[in-house]
Amino acid sequence: MPDEILLDDTWDELYIDGDWTSSESGETIAVEDPSTRDVITEVSAATEADVDAAYEAAAEAQTEWADQPPARRQDVIEQFQQAIRTHRDEIIDLLAAEVGGSRIMGETSIQIATDHASEAATLPRRMKGEHAASNIPGKENLVQREAKGVVTVISPWNFPLNLSMRAVAPAIAAGNSVVLKPSTNSPITGGLLFAKLLEETDLPDGVVNVVTGRGSDIGDRVAGHPESDVVAFTGSTEVGQHVASLAGENLAVPAMELGGNNAHVVTADADLDRAIDGATFGSFVHQGQVCISINRHIVHEDIYDEYVERLTERAASLPAGSAHDEDMVVGPIIDEGQRDEMLGYVEETVDAGATLETGGETVPLDGVEDSLVVAPTVLSDVTNDMAAACNEHFGPIAPVIPFSDVDEAVALANDTEFGLSGAVHAGDLEVAKDIADRMETGNVHINDQPINDEAHVPFSGIGASGMGTYNSDAFLHEITETKWISIQHDARDYPF
Numbered sequence: 172m173p174d175e176i177l178l179d180d181t182w183d184e185l186y187i188d189g190d191w192t193s194s195e196s197g198e199t200i201a202v203e204d205p206s207t208r209d210v211i212t213e214v215s216a217a218t219e220a221d222v223d224a225a226y227e228a229a230a231e232a233q234t235e236w237a238d239q240p241p242a243r244r245q246d247v248i249e250q251f252q253q254a255i256r257t258h259r260d261e262i263i264d265l266l267a268a269e270v271g272g273s274r275i276m277g278e279t280s281i282q283i284a285t286d287h288a289s290e291a292a293t294l295p296r297r298m299k300g301e302h303a304a305s306n307i308p309g310k311e312n313l314v315q316r317e318a319k320g321v322v323t324v325i326s327p328w329n330f331p332l333n334l335s336m337r338a339v340a341p342a343i344a345a346g347n348s349v350v351l352k353p354s355t356n357s358p359i360t361g362g363l364l365f366a367k368l369l370e371e372t373d374l375p376d377g378v379v380n381v382v383t384g385r386g387s388d389i390g391d392r393v394a395g396h397p398e399s400d401v402v403a404f405t406g407s408t409e410v411g412q413h414v415a416s417l418a419g420e421n422l423a424v425p426a427m428e429l430g431g432n433n434a435h436v437v438t439a440d441a442d443l444d445r446a447i448d449g450a451t452f453g454s455f456v457h458q459g460q461v462c463i464s465i466n467r468h469i470v471h472e473d474i475y476d477e478y479v480e481r482l483t484e485r486a487a488s489l490p491a492g493s494a495h496d497e498d499m500v501v502g503p504i505i506d507e508g509q510r511d512e513m514l515g516y517v518e519e520t521v522d523a524g525a526t527l528e529t530g531g532e533t534v535p536l537d538g539v540e541d542s543l544v545v546a547p548t549v550l551s552d553v554t555n556d557m558a559a560a561c562n563e564h565f566g567p568i569a570p571v572i573p574f575s576d577v578d579e580a581v582a583l584a585n586d587t588e589f590g591l592s593g594a595v596h597a598g599d600l601e602v603a604k605d606i607a608d609r610m611e612t613g614n615v616h617i618n619d620q621p622i623n624d625e626a627h628v629p630f631s632g633i634g635a636s637g638m639g640t641y642n643s644d645a646f647l648h649e650i651t652e653t654k655w656i657s658i659q660h661d662a663r664d665y666p667f
């Protein structure tokens with residue numbers, strides 16, 4: 172039985188070439204529990220020299236790893252999945268301590284991460300090439316699919332386990348090596364935990380390397396490293412644009428999953444019970460800190476008042492407090508900056524004429540000086556240009572906007588630079604499908620809410636929500652290269 176993985180373990184080292192090593196600077200960064208506001212551990216602040224060492228190890232290990240038979244790479248992914256299952260409860264505790272994840276968030280993270288492992292385990296056997304006839308007499312064309320090389324993975328703090336997993340697992344399954352840089356808010360569950368879990372597998376040293384540190388210190392070196400062939404980035408649009416430009420300069424493939432401003436559209440004849448159930452989950456799970464959560468509710472004027480009343484009742488009844496409380500639904504916001512920004516959006520929206528139905532304030536917690544818990548908030552009489560609607564608020568905030576006909580609903584939903592996810596509730600499935608077709612997003616869910624991720628189904632954002640596609644064959648194509656080899660069997664007749 173492997174040792175437990177606990178918060179009390181040592182976390183202040185980097186994982187490079189299969190070794191735990193101190194950062195060159197010796198500096199550390201404190202990690203805070205957003206529920207208690209206590210410093211729970213320290214992690215290393217890597218330097219550019221540490222980053223270079225991680226890429227050197229990754230480049231060195233990659234060729235031999237790619238040469239391993241498909242069954243061997245599949246086996247390692249299955250061991251990785253088993254390690255997550257073995258440490259399930261410890262990982263859920265770590266997510267609660269590090270990012271304020273409720274029990275529901277922890278269980279969801281495990282479910283999605285293991286789903287990504289299931290899909291990744293099939294990739295080594297699915298990396299098939301082609302055989303094509305040639306127009307040149309006596310020639311045979313072969314097309315092989317090969318690993319790209321070194322995949323850089325930069326992940327955010329909000330769902331760190333599965334958002335790192337969706338890039339790391341397919342990357343190594345396909346024969347790449349990885350340098351993983353988690354967010355400073357989630358260095359364990361988005362990064363160092365992966366090293367510990369992979370140590371329980373037969374993955375060779377150097378295939379996965381983890382560097383922790385501030386984006387402002389080492390981010391540019393990671394994103395623009397000359398050894399990097401793919402940069403798989405999940406995070407904000409602003410940082411993503413910068414990272415994509417660095418990757419582009421280096422001709423590394425930028426796989427960018429960025430911010431969202433997702434609409435939950437509800438028509439007059441929708442099943443209101445289902446629409447409200449979806450609305451409550453889609454706005455408030457993980458306190459709204461999900462790129463695909465509902466940012467705006469767009470609701471037909473005939474049912475608007477009832478919708479607002481019922482959503483307000485549900486929001487006000489949700490338990491909000493410490494993530495360490497088993498029954499908690501709405502836990503703390505990740506840090507003060509995010510909390511103050513979202514409360515600012517609420518204030519601006521009310522100042523602009525919206526009505527605060529519930530929430531809009533922090534929830535005091537016993538023994539915590541400056542609570543990061545924001546009460547589930549519902550705003551009515553909102554228009555699309557108000558601060559809580561036009562910005563990605565990333566919080567437990569539900570602005571509700573009325574519409575009078577389907578064309579207006581579609582126009583409102585699309586009136587954003589983002590194009591990530593969305594949802595439609597309509598009594599008539601044809602109408603729902605028509606609205607879904609017209610919504611300019613990478614993902615839309617009918618009679619559901621926008622938060623869905625299935626590892627075998629393509630997931631992408633358009634516009635300011637990103638470029639490239641995760642999951643399934645689509646991501647396999649981003650992390651592999653085709654190579655055309657032709658064989659001239661008979662002597663060729665050249666013109667001179």
Ligand code: NAD
Nearest residue numbers: 326327328353354386390391406407410428429430431462
């Ligand atoms: P962020 O952009 O601040 O940080 C993301 C990552 O980039 C972190 O690891 C950070 O350390 C790193 N970083 C910062 N500066 C860097 C630089 N100069 N070079 C390289 N890396 C750098 O995002 P966040 O606050 O961690 O996450 C929240 C954002 O992520 C939201 O906008 C959310 O919508 C988005 N998100 C998108 C998806 C998706 O699938 N589209 C999923 C989850 C989160």
